[in-house]
Amino acid sequence: MLRLTVYGGAGEIGGNKILLEDGDARVLLDFGISYARRKLFFEEYLKPRTAAGLTDLLVTQVLPAVPGLYRHDLLKLADHGLPLHDEPLARAVLLSHAHLDHAGHISFLDERIPVYCSLLCHRTLLAMQDSRARDFETEITNFKPRPAFRRDRSVRPRPFRAVEGDFAAGGLTCRALPVDHSMLGCVVFLMRTSCGNVLYTGDLRFHGPEAHLSRAMLEAAAAEGIWMLITEGTRLDATERRTEQHVFEECLAAVCAVRGPVIADFAPRDLYRLSTFLRIAEETGRSLVILPQDAFLLDRLRGLHPLVPDPRAAPILILKERKQSGTYSEKDYETWERKVLGWPTVRTSEELRAEASRLILALSFWDVQNLIDLQVGPDALYIYSASEPHDEEQVIDQRRLANWLDLLGVARLDSHASGHAAQPDLVRMVRTLQPQILVPVHTEQAALWRQLVPETTIVEPAAGVPLVF
Numbered sequence: 001m002l003r004l005t006v007y008g009g010a011g012e013i014g015g016n017k018i019l020l021e022d023g024d025a026r027v028l029l030d031f032g033i034s035y036a037r038r039k040l041f042f043e044e045y046l047k048p049r050t051a052a053g054l055t056d057l058l059v060t061q062v063l064p065a066v067p068g069l070y071r072h073d074l075l076k077l078a079d080h081g082l083p084l085h086d087e088p089l090a091r092a093v094l095l096s097h098a099h100l101d102h103a104g105h106i107s108f109l110d111e112r113i114p115v116y117c118s119l120l121c122h123r124t125l126l127a128m129q130d131s132r133a134r135d136f137e138t139e140i141t142n143f144k145p146r147p148a149f150r151r152d153r154s155v156r157p158r159p160f161r162a163v164e165g166d167f168a169a170g171g172l173t174c175r176a177l178p179v180d181h182s183m184l185g186c187v188v189f190l191m192r193t194s195c196g197n198v199l200y201t202g203d204l205r206f207h208g209p210e211a212h213l214s215r216a217m218l219e220a221a222a223a224e225g226i227w228m229l230i231t232e233g234t235r236l237d238a239t240e241r242r243t244e245q246h247v248f249e250e251c252l253a254a255v256c257a258v259r260g261p262v263i264a265d266f267a268p269r270d271l272y273r274l275s276t277f278l279r280i281a282e283e284t285g286r287s288l289v290i291l292p293q294d295a296f297l298l299d300r301l302r303g304l305h306p307l308v309p310d311p312r313a314a315p316i317l318i319l320k321e322r323k324q325s326g327t328y329s330e331k332d333y334e335t336w337e338r339k340v341l342g343w344p345t346v347r348t349s350e351e352l353r354a355e356a357s358r359l360i361l362a363l364s365f366w367d368v369q370n371l372i373d374l375q376v377g378p379d380a381l382y383i384y385s386a387s388e389p390h391d392e393e394q395v396i397d398q399r400r401l402a403n404w405l406d407l408l409g410v411a412r413l414d415s416h417a418s419g420h421a422a423q424p425d426l427v428r429m430v431r432t433l434q435p436q437i438l439v440p441v442h443t444e445q446a447a448l449w450r451q452l453v454p455e456t457t458i459v460e461p462a463a464g465v466p467l468v469f
């Protein structure tokens, strides 16, 4: 008997938290932040209280109230009736990739549950955590046991196991198959269960620079035979299939026609997109300016993938922003930042101004004030190269961005290719794999599957309700 409980990712995009139980085997497939649920109750200045342990997150059902999953230190601080457990319920987490809607709430899991993911994924998570202020919602690779008192520096590591190919986890024999998505190090998991092979896709696409990985995964999985497919369907209603090459060509033409600086706004950890703008910089004789946290990530991933450039060498430059005292004093920067800021490619805004017309600045809306320091004006171009806003807050941010660009007189171009497979590719995937059962997750369009692949049994999950096979 196999039990599958989708605690997060049912009828929503992201927040995947899926428990698969097969005899003694019990594994979690991802344990991400459900942003859709979280933003119903929280925002930038109204956050879950660290001092209350898991209380706020359990009461608002941002986290499922499941005994046996969570850290004891946080359960003891919480006032919600979840009992302490001896052994954790899950024996492993299979983590598909480092996006926080898949990885973020691993922070709260009992630290005895090991996490299995690709080496690139683990290094990305380490770099993300080491280059940002500690926040109990994103303490993925290590955490501070609570309650934490002032000057208490103790940190507890979480066990991670880097996997490639076949491995055993939580009582199951599994295989990690690399795929293409908008981040390096993404894998699909094939699990051998008593009912047959289960394939969990995480997030994937078939139109990016490493689409060959997704195609090879499909071939390998089809050869094994798939009984159940647990698949994402973010863009199940979309037929448009713009590729990274489209973005490259469109942006290259635009950059060639601009005399002043170019600002490229893209997801900071999408190293495929970074590599696209790096190529454009090389072709147009420009430098690509990145922020210290991006340089830190590149440094941590160096040597693991051919697309990861050396942040200490041309055509990359690193922007040293003014902080705290406003004097660029060393004391203004965190320890990890000081290391990066010692590299030869570091420049201040004042140093960059003179050569602004030979720059592509990888900055986003959140860094827009740097454009004042760089004295960016009407000869500049702002390339928005990320997904369209999908909630009210993002729409408001877009309006603010438009106000800034109006103020500075900067023109805007939108050019993007999605990290998710479109309908024709998703349908082709299902037709190739021919699973007996399809469980749709990570989509708001689950019902569409019935029309698109009528030959397949679709089992639509409801959050927290076990499916038994």
Ligand SMILES: [Zn+2]
Pocket: 013, 014, 015, 099, 101, 102, 203, 442
């Ligand atoms: Zn996702």
Ligand SMILES: [Zn+2]
Pocket: 097, 099, 181, 203
């Ligand atoms: Zn993703």
